[in-house]
Amino acid sequence: MSTKSRILVLISAVMLFGVFFFPIWKIDLEAPQYPEGIGLRIWVNQITGYKEFDLRNINGLNHYIGMKTIEPESIPELKIMPYIITGFILLGLIAAAIKNRKIVAAWILLFLITLGIGFYDYYMWGYDYGHNLDPKAAIRVPGLTYQPPLIGSKQLLNMNAQSFPDIGTYIIVLSIMGAVTALYIDKKSSKAKT
Numbered sequence: 001m002s003t004k005s006r007i008l009v010l011i012s013a014v015m016l017f018g019v020f021f022f023p024i025w026k027i028d029l030e031a032p033q034y035p036e037g038i039g040l041r042i043w044v045n046q047i048t049g050y051k052e053f054d055l056r057n058i059n060g061l062n063h064y065i066g067m068k069t070i071e072p073e074s075i076p077e078l079k080i081m082p083y084i085i086t087g088f089i090l091l092g093l094i095a096a097a098i099k100n101r102k103i104v105a106a107w108i109l110l111f112l113i114t115l116g117i118g119f120y121d122y123y124m125w126g127y128d129y130g131h132n133l134d135p136k137a138a139i140r141v142p143g144l145t146y147q148p149p150l151i152g153s154k155q156l157l158n159m160n161a162q163s164f165p166d167i168g169t170y171i172i173v174l175s176i177m178g179a180v181t182a183l184y185i186d187k188k189s190s191k192a193k194t
Contacts, residue, residue: 025042025168131145
């Protein structure tokens with residue numbers, strides 16, 4: 001691999017450290033009783049409210065419609081994801097050090113597969129919380145589920161739920177794009193030499 005490509009792979013790997021400092025996903029709720037809105041931020045290792053008491057308020061609302069309490073400490077993915085991201089950082093650094101195009105390509109492919117699995121897991125998490133409702137809940141609307149949208153907006157009773165990537169996701173996308181660009185540059189420079 002060319003020096004330029006290796007540096008780009010190195011930057012792509014190091015960039016992933018940013019995922020530990022920014023949320024990867026956000027779910028925001030707008031409703032008449034919360035004119036300023038309330039929301040959740042999903043980080044690589046925790047779920048927090050957008051504002052200080054948002055998680056508590058969302059759990060209170062969820063109680064009335066029969067949704068489970070969101071307890072970040074009981075979600076195993078939040079314990080595993082930091083190790084996965086750290087593994088991808090190390091694999092990226094190794095790929096840059098070894099100077100092997102196939103390892104970089106494997107890193108990208110493995111990363112994309114892992115992201116696909118993570119996206120599916122996020123969907124299933126929302127499905128479980130939105131469909132497996134307590135039949136004794138104070139508010140029950142036959143046939144209505146409360147699964148937040150995977151991505152985009154959705155009206156849930158008097159609430160508009162919005163689910164979108166946050167800064168951490170954009171860091172991951174930039175990291176992958178950097179590695180793909182490194183492969184492209186390296187392939188182009190290899191052809192130019194022949």
